[in-house]
Amino acid sequence: MPAWDYDIVIVGAGPAGLTAGIYAGRARLKTLLLEKLIHGGQVMTTDLVENYPGFPEGISGFELSDRMRKQAERFGLEFRTGEVLELEPGPEHHLVRLQGEELRAGALIIASGAGYRKLGAPGEKEFTGKGVSYCATCDGALYRGETIAVVGGGDTALTDTLFLCRFAEKIHLIHRRDAFRGEKFLQEQVLAQEKQGKVEIHWDSVVHEIQGRHAVEALALKNVKTGEESRLPVAGVFIFVGITPNTSWLQGCVSLDEWGFVFTDGEMATSVPGIYAAGDVRSKLLRQIATAVGDGAIAAFAAESYLEHLQR
Template identity: 50%
Template sequence: MSDIYDLVILGGGPAGLAAGIYGARSRLKTAILQKGKPGGQAATTSDLENYPGFSRGTTGPELMGHMAKHAESFGAEIIQEEVVDLELNGDIKTLKGRSGKEYRAKTVILAPGAEPRTLDIKGEKAFRGKGVSYCATCDADFFEELDVVVVGNGDAAVEEAMYLTKFAETVTIIVIHDEGILDCNKASAELAFANPKIKWVWNSVLHEIKGDGLVESVLIKNIKTGEISEMQTNGVFFFVGTVPKTEILKGKVELNEQGYIITNDVMETSVPGVYAAGDARVKYLRQVITAASDGAIAAVAAEKYLAEEEGFKERVLNVKEPLMVAFWAPQNEDSIGAVSTLEKIASNKEGKVKLVKIDTYRNQRVAQRYDVKIIPSVLFFQNGQLLDRISGVFNEIDIIEKIANVFSET
């Protein structure tokens, strides 16, 4: 059984790496499966100004490098592997890699992340790598002393445009809104407005990209007047949001219409033992810090799930002897009295009927599975089978009679 991981994490961006740190530090046997180098989208962002504790001067690749080392320092394995298929139902989940290897795990955290959205503008696909780019850090070098256009006006668009001004002669941002209105944060907007290399085209969208082998010009359409104008440029950078990389998860966990993974606030997906974290999840804010936060929550939830499931299996389901399983709660006085009654009975039975106490608060999943709604409740198990139950307050005689009826040999 040693080849079964306690936790396998799909994706090595900030969400997956944070989950790895928390998982491995809790002594879970943890693996992170990552297609290329760890770091996710954050590793392609040069300027990272708002990750707490790391003031200006930290870059995305640097921070992600530290996170990867941090996860490994606690024992998480980072494995270079692209996951091509997964089987998530059942106690043991299987992830199949492109290499042909299979990874088995008791719990899974899905952190596949997101990738830049494409607009399918005429020429966008044809000129990829020929002047059309979605990655400023990858391609900025090419545009030293040249002119580029940026499409989009959110945080990523404006911040990456600022980065591009370190290389390009001019950076023209095409904005769909009225003059002065940007979707990005105010701090970035102020910096961009003050930057002499940045030029603005308002009320406009990109209509077409033209060139002969390499990008030479763009057609820009003014949405107010409908007028189309041509502008010479050497490059076009698109930052118009992202789409989740959840294609292989379709039909495996519940996704919303846009393909984002649906979770609750402890990162549980629609499948027991499977969690999601980071940009691929339905959420309000997609940033490195919220990805890391998701990862931490998901790993802790996975650890609790394991403890609860394994604990119940070991103490109840794998036991052959007659058992009284008492569901109690420390804040419920009746249940504390009930437990002491049961302890007395168990001791009189001299080991023929044993008592297992389940703290309902810590084991909500098990309580829910057995439909335990009233505290105290006693469930009678033998050979892992639920045979009978008493819900609510009881006296000693009730239990002794029940034991006699349910467990014939005692």
């Protein structure tokens, strides 16, 4: 008899966790998926997903998540609502702590995802998905020929401003400082776009309100040095002020990069044997549904091989 309650415990029911659940279920492993909120993760906040293969007309985030959950349930995955508060890795099993409860897992898959940092400006929450976006790859093509804004000054803000130049007629780049933090090479490319009139940079500026009736129509800006206020008409605003991994419950358990994302190898193995990570929570290049799904499949397959070796 195995010395654990579940062969695999998966933490987080976004696309990475749900895919890991489908693969673990089909491998006939006793698997529990723990989710603190609602299945689907960040996808539930997405109106229309247009870049996930197999849906040429796009699919709503809700429907995609629901289909993934039903598929996982069909293969016997057990779901529970609960927040994992702590993890205690061990040589024979790993302890997963919830409020007032402890579970023993033969292998663990961390799929707790990440969240985009918010500006906290009035209108931001109300217009998310209606002109406020945190993902240029996802929503850039919706703004063909439009005037839009980008907020931020790091690598992502600069890279995605250049990417958005392919679609938008004009981009207002709003940065709260008087110099960018991003790579010099990226800065040069953005400044070259500024010379051509495609990009207009608003230094020392912050967005203090996102305005509109049914969708974004304008930004209220404030210059932090002069205090001057202005109104900028735009069809959309992309906010790139950072992404935070959901890893506070993992401190000291597995190796994390300098931003708190989990280090893994190509098989999704973390620094601790039997603990895998998949999706946005990983230290990686591209955080998308397609990559989360791929990670989840690999993590479940690797966990299955790990358990087989352990029991030999």
